[in-house]
Amino acid sequence: MKILLFSMPDTVPQFSAKTWRAPNLAISSIAGNIPLHHEVVLADLVLKRKTLPSSIKKAIEDYQPDVVGLSAMTFQFDTARRIAAFIKSMHKEIKIAIGGYHATLMYEEVASSNEGKPFDYVVRGEGEKTFGDMLDAIEGKREWKDIPGLSYRCNGDFFHNSPRPLENLDTLQLPRRDARIWDGYLFSGKGLDMVETSRGCTMTCNFCSMNRMYGRTFRTYRFERIMLDLTNAKKNGARYIAFADDNITLNVKRFESLCDAIVEAGHNDLRYIVQASTTGIASSPTLAQKMARAGIQIVFLGIENVSERNLKLMNKGNMLEKTKRAIEYLHNNNILIVGGMILGHAEDKEEDIAQNFEFFDKANIDFYGEQIITPYPKTGMRDILIKEGLVTNTDDYSKYNGFWANVKTKYLSSEDLQFLRWKYKRKYSTFFKTTPVFKANFVMVNLLRVFILRPYYRTKNFITSIGKTERNIFERDMKRFVEMNNFLGRDFKEKK
Structure with a gap:
């Protein structure tokens, strides 16, 4: 067939x-x-x-x-x-x-x-x-x-x-990259592919649906198979590899050995993107060193929140000191950090949201990966939020992507959450980051941004903001984000 x-x-x-x-x-x-x-x-x-x-x-x-x-x-x-x-x-x-x-x-x-x-x-x-x-x-x-x-x-x-x-996992064959009919996979203009080295996570985070997919399990691929996969991805044009693992730092010793295996196989000519827990990164002073040698350039770091109260609600425990140590280890080894942040918890006020962005700013987080907590189907967090009457969108799943506010807090409406996330992201985060780590990883790109793109966009934003209030600019940006995935509404016609 x-x-x-x-x-x-x-x-x-x-x-x-x-x-x-x-x-x-x-x-x-x-x-x-x-x-x-x-x-x-x-x-x-x-x-x-x-x-x-x-x-x-x-x-x-x-x-x-x-x-x-x-x-x-x-x-x-x-x-x-x-x-x-x-x-x-x-x-x-x-x-x-x-x-x-x-x-x-x-x-x-x-x-x-x-x-x-x-x-x-x-x-x-x-x-x-x-x-x-x-x-x-x-x-x-x-x-x-x-x-x-x-x-x-x-x-x-x-x-x-x-x-x-x-x-x-030992019985699974390699992905069929040769069966793709279109080209154009990329990150920052270079070929991008996906590889997994493990599946599952044993953690109990109640906002995550992974345990309903895999249970609380952690299964790994053999290193030999991973190296063949990387060879195959490279042959098909990849220069960047994003590891799709749910929690690659769950077994830190294995991850360190994987980094060594990548170097030994000569695959450190690739550049890697991974997502990792702050606990895993903070647990070993040698892990970040090995990651850097293997070619890992960007880490999506699950900081989640800097409030002890909110971390407890997510079943994450008190992670703040581990978070600071993880940031230090990664930055000392010239690895960029995308900081994962989850906002919109039941007790959140504006000062709680501001506190998280202020922490990211002071910690020199290179990119912000902020999300508003989402009541994903079948998660423990959804049950809690519905019971407390805090879910404002129960069934339009097209907005269940972490960007849109589908919840409220005891003090902030969904509209407030959406606005405050935008407001503080705009205040503290910039696409033109010039932290030492960012400069070292993207020297030429950063020079282009600093001397050409930054003045251009600042001028453009100034001109387009004349006569507009902060709310006007927010509404304009939200309309643009709605349109991002509205290709179906514009030109995709379902025949009856």
């Missing part, structure tokens, strides 16, 4: 599609584990945001798939549903499967509502083996009821099989 796998075009406003266009690792990994007698191609729609309907239509016409697979996060799910309906309106005979975190956590709700109408199958949890088994069933080689992790439509109704046990 012919298989076409799509990832969604929606992006989070903090990550501009102009500078960050990453391939979807999930569909690449599923493609790598599909039985070889099938033909499979991959289409990352983040590369076709400006020509979405025509690009989807052309891909369908060019490859004439028997089965289409869609992967979507929670905020992308409505886009996936509309794309599925669009495909069905043109080709009713094409079978469509949906997978990803949202479909996994919300499969019963999806299957029992109108949202499930365009889909024939829901692939729940890790999809590598389930998707292949589903193809076998379509070919009549196995019984539908015997495929764990699959929900399937029969005579108009969905049937839900038992969950599939977690995969043995």
